[in-house]
Amino acid sequence: EDQVTQSPEALRLQEGESSSLNCSYTVSGLRGLFWYRQDPGKGPEFLFTLYSAGEEKEKERLKATLTKKESFLHITAPKPEDSATYLCAVRRNYGQNFVFGPGTRLSVLP
């Protein structure tokens, strides 16, 4: 069965303390891995799309990487405004739908 897991479930960092979030997947025929940021009570905000192992994307303090079985979202020198839930999703080779992971709740303390 296709599965997407994320770890840790929650992460508390001090401002400036870099870390990484993990997204592991078991999917037949990956057609893309997506990262989103979600603030409480709001819709997910698109961050990155990765399509093949070895691919990397960067945006401000965030960098996403992809291997054959997992993706990492690296956060460098985070600020309190980076506090949110980070979701990853995979799109499968069959069908047209996305499978979302449960998310990692990130809190960055000043």
Place this chain on the structure above:
Amino acid sequence: DSGVTQTPKHLITATGQRVTLRCSPRSGDLSVYWYQQSLDQGLQFLIQYYNGEERAKGNILERFSAQQFPDLHSELNLSSLELGDSALYFCASSVVEQGEQYFGPGTRLTVT
């Protein structure tokens, strides 16, 4: 602001009732997706439309139905509502079927 609009923002209704949620995609986007997000189940894909045609179904109950109209807006109909249907319902849109999705602000449904 993603450019995707959803109405209403909040909806409170009783068990057994029927409601309709509305979504307008970003200008130029042909594909619309519906998701349900509850505290215990995360973001669950319900259904996808592309240019008026149903393209994929996820964990959508038989009590739920959706459609996409010629002007590309979409409606999600929920009937015979149960307490467990209380959740945030999100609509998302994308230019092409394989592309990244842009989410609306959601409709919070409370069934009492």
